[in-house]
Amino acid sequence: MTHIAVPKTYKLFIGGAFPRSESGRVYEVTTPRGVFLANAAQASRKDARDAVVAARAAVGGWAGATAYNRGQVLYRVAEVLEGRRTQFEDEIVRQEGVSVSAARAQVDEAIDRWVWYAGWADKFAQVAGNANPVAGPYFNLSVPEPTGVVAIVAPQDSSLLGLVSAVAPALVPGNAVVVVASERHPLSAITLAEVFATSDLPKGVVNVLTGSPAEIAPWLASHADVNALDLVGASGLEWIDLEIAAAETLKRVLPPEEGPDAAAPALARIQALTETKTVWHTKAML
Amino acid sequence: MTFLDYAPAPESTALLNLQPEYGLFIAGEFSPAGGESFTTISPATEKPIARIAHADAGDVDRAVAAARKAYDKTWSRLSGRDRGKYLFRIARLVQERARELAVAESLDNGKPIKESRDVDIPLVAAWFFYYAGWADKLDHAGLGANPRALGVAAQVIPWNFPLLMLAWKIAPALAAGNTVVLKPAETTPLTALLFAEIVQQADLPAGVVNIVTGAGETGRALVNHPDVNKVAFTGSTAVGREIARSTAGSGKKVTLELGGKAANIVFDDAPIDQAIEGIVNGIFFNQGHVCCAGSRLLVQESIHDDVVARLKVRLETLRVGDPLDKNTDVGAINSAEQLARIRELSDIGEAEGAERWSPACSLPDQGFWFAPTIFTNVSTSHRIAREEIFGPVLSVLSFRTPAEAVAKANNTPYGLSAGIWSDKGSRILAVADKLRAGVIWANTFNRFDPASPFGGYKESGYGREGGRHGLAAYLRGAK
């Protein structure tokens, strides 16, 4: 007896829902050899706009959650990711044309990296923050806070690990994310969105757009309600123009990275998407 | 005579030993510039102080080359301990020449001598002391073991705290092992040039600190110089934006400390007399030429009228006048250009329907002056509630609930600083959490310390100056 497969419709992930692109466009996702895999949604500037609105609405709650809670939610993502690992392995094999063991290794690393970042949620502030010994009767403390809405151009050569490496550090301090997935390998991004949707991540905290980074990124770079732009996967784009566009509202910009160390796990990636807030308070006995 | 008309108490300028003309300070020597020199004047009298060299692109190139050479040949090879000792020397020299520097600063900038004497110059020395001690402890700067200097730092500073901004820039840069080319503001080059003399007295290796004077295009040439690895700028958001554009894709590490429109929030349970002082200090300190000035006063409606009444009484005792008089509270506006901007925005405030008030005070005939001014009946949509005036002008708005205060405070593209006045600790901490600003002062305002990071959110710029964070801005991880 044969089973006729029921293929998945790969849609966008915005505000916790899975809409099609408002433009109605899709594009073909194929194996490296050109075999059709799926039609992915081709996000438009309006989808990007909606994603930013969703992210802005979500950032207050996510940033305001306790660090312990964010850590728990992020760890929950890793749990659900682990449970769906065969689906990710399968998609990686088909999209990237790599061996099953290579795909398995990528999923292993993605899960471990996610867990590593999850664990930072209630610790990084202790490392990045300071009690400042100022010369006067003041309690003075510097603490890192999330920058706000972070737009990310995900690494383009990796389906899952690159995406995880860019998204996780942005979430740790409480940012909300709009990520443009790998154009060639978008399927893992949407499957990861399903993981987000079934974890306890509040809606809108991560929004996933598939399609052409070259088309979408300029709208995110110039969007006045985006606070930071992570160009880690943008080396193939006119990324200097994106940085120039981002300068209009003084966005924090992270440059493209290439090679095996691209978006390597680092505390610096978390800190790059934070603001240091310093609070002075008077101290008086009398 | 009444007692409150305190007899003049002028600080003596006899201890100044100024040159009639200053060159550029490059590779440890003063040298002439390619551009046409200009005159720096005292904004209080419009009298000339000295002729100042105007660096052109070729001069900037020379200065960057000197800094590069010093970086390659000496400074990057020196141990942190030895770099630190040079910085300690500088700190001591600043202390030794503190009064002279204060007088020069007030003369060139127009700020009251009591501020240059009691705030600016002591902080300059403190900044060098603080970072001197970091020079041999860079492993603890938060970037892992063996962090590296960036190389040559291009630093462009504003006219509001001339020597203090120099210290904020140069001290951490040198401690981290960089060499610098610094451009002081066009209207306030004097103390940077006196600092060059201090660099000579400290026997700092030639080229480690270079000072190029000039105007906007000098700064542009410096920031965009291809052999610069780090750009640190303090000034307007407009120029900061231009720098962010022009350095895009260059790989230069950039720190920007830009404008602000800080909310100073006064709750109905505030320690009222201290809050009044904090409001005054927040906006009239340094003639309001402060990027983190508390220029938007947000007062809880129930105490609005009382606060405004008390504020007006207090402003009557502010003494506006000769910056060199030890009793002056508010000095001269730094330039004719800035005065025009303050006047323009204040007139707009009036035209938009806000109520304008200034205490009775007679202003000198010569020089650039603007009486302390408060606007009441200001709405969030008024330009005086949104744009940085950078002068002694306060916009008063009101709120009803803490949530409304936070919403109004955050309703700005800026995010540099904010103030909170309340006797309720838990509310202070919660409001501080919610304010989108880099520096929050609770029951105080306009406090600065080398150990305390300073810098903004959003369009107030990025990067921090001061503290460990300020050091990290001049380093990269070993990788």
Place this chain on the structure above:
Amino acid sequence: MTIDRVVSPAHRAIEVLGDEPTESTLKRYLDGIPGVDGVGLEQRAAALGTRSIKTTSKAWALDRIIGLIDLTTLEGADTPGKVRSLVAKAILPDPADPTTPQVAAVCVYGDMVPFAVEALGAAHTTGSGEGIQVAAVATAFPSGRASLRVKLADTADAVAAGADEIDMVIDRGAFLSGRYGEVFDEIVAVKEACRRADGSSAHLKVILETGELSTYDNVRRASWLAILAGGDFIKTSTGKVAPAATLPVTLSMLEVVRDWHRLTGERIGVKPAGGIRSSKDAIKYLVTVAETVGEEWLRPELFRFGASSLLNDVLLQRQKLHSGHYSGADYVTID
């Protein structure tokens, strides 16, 4: 000095409190007064202390300081002779310079009042504001630890002996344990004991002993309480407890006096006492008064220094200002 108020202290309190002054209404009112941030208060005082008072302003200030001094001796070893010597100094502070002003008052223990009055003779105030006042500390000064009956007798005795002013101490124990009504009632009673047979009344200075109240919030509350209860002056200290007068404490009391004036139109006096020894320090107080409540407070009806050694330092400074040379301790008299 005599001040006849249109409304009695009790009426004044009722007007401000909106109710009878009781433990609970007083507590509610005093607890509702805005707090003081000690850091900001001290910074403001320090900033006022940096005013540079030169030349003509300094000359005016030095003379004015002398005219505001309550020249004080409050020792267990005091004798009629010591008091006579003090009075002589009060009348003629600098024998070498007859243009030197006289001090505002001499301040002594109650049993020394007759000797002070006698020594002053014609220099004693006639009640019209001219001449030197005699101030007596009373109410079981400095601790105030005696029954109300004894305190009132102490007060009445001094008034009967000719004291123009009574410097009473509040019951700090009662204040610190929150019994504001008790403190209030005692001040009201002492005020009543200041009344003379002819219906006039000795001027009442209420000593808060701020060094024992410890916090600025307490100083502020105690200042309000003392004024509500009818004090004509609020005074920082007995001089027997450290710290005595400080500039921030005095500033916070001046702020209350300023607010009271805003509220009622009445002018209350302030007297920092103890620890002010140099002209330089005293000038800081003048600046603080002038810039907080206004220059009109710089007269003996509204501001006093409780001091002893301050006078000689002012005289030395005065000699320097007039001669252009620094003077020495042998050129001023000890009292």
